[in-house]
Amino acid sequence: MTVEATIERVLRLLALLQRRASWTAAQLATELGVTDRSVRRDVERLRAVGYPVHATAGVGGGYQLGAGTRLPPLLLDDEEAIATAVSLRLASGGTVAGAGEAALRALTKLDQVMPARLRAEVRAVHGATATLVDPGVEIDAELLVTLARACRDAVRVRFRYARRDGGERERTVEPVRMVTTGRRWYLMAWDVDRDDWRTFRLDRMREAVATTWRFRARDHPDPVAHVQRSVAESPYRYLARVRLRARPEQVRELVPPQVGRVEDDHDGWCVLLVGGDDLDWLAAHTARLGFEAEVLGPPELRQAVVLLARRLTAMVGKVPPPAPRLPG
Incomplete structure (x- = not known):
């Protein structure tokens, strides 16, 4: 067997070890089309160049790629390479301190070894994607x-x-x-x-x-539901409960999960729960959603809605009567 063939087989072995946690020698031999003895030799070759391949004996034993002092090179298939590259591009604008620079360094390394056809696909995805960067806290x-x-x-x-x-x-x-x-x-x-x-x-x-x-x-x-309830409701003086003639998914498109919680109320209605310290803001926020609404509570919010309606009506002034319709 040529040196090139041996190298190719060892790289295939490395890719298999990275794919899942543990393999038996027989499983690896079947995947590679070689004998168990060849698998053992190839494992020793990986160990010789610094890959920590662990072996356990007995029933349920096998080979496992362990953690080393440095990250080993990863062998990615086409889909994994594209997904990784796109994720690294998005990470450059994230909220984890230092992640942007680290993502750019990793992306540079990946782009250097990526085949031209995959680079073109990654750049096409990136070019067709716009990100609204939110000034989040790092x-x-x-x-x-x-x-x-x-x-x-x-x-x-x-x-x-x-x-x-x-x-x-x-x-x-x-x-x-x-x-x-x-x-x-x-x-x-x-x-x-x-x-x-x-x-x-x-x-x-x-x-x-x-x-x-x-x-x-x-x-x-549930952690997600608990956090949503905590950040959207608990810190505020008032908790508004408003019944809306809309499907829950329609309201969720307009109200981020950190702002309010939406519950299904059946028959084309849902209930929005949103916290706030300012009743006027709560009244205006729910009104601007544009759905038929009914304030369930608190009573102070009903009063704020009445005052808002009066102010809006006053802004219009006298409304001229509609022009009479001509006969025929």
């Missing part, structure tokens, strides 16, 4: 990694948390999931001191440290 990438590992390993996290009044307090939590709205990142966690589920904004966290205290997972609410 989050330290190290904080994301710390919290992600704590969620995965079920260990408590301590951090200092900035309150809305400007003060800070140390919190100890059992993290479950991070949720992003596109502008901000949130952590849903069990607050050990308050003995309840809480939502924390990552941009208000300071000095976050994962402890060695492991916890047993609790039954918890």
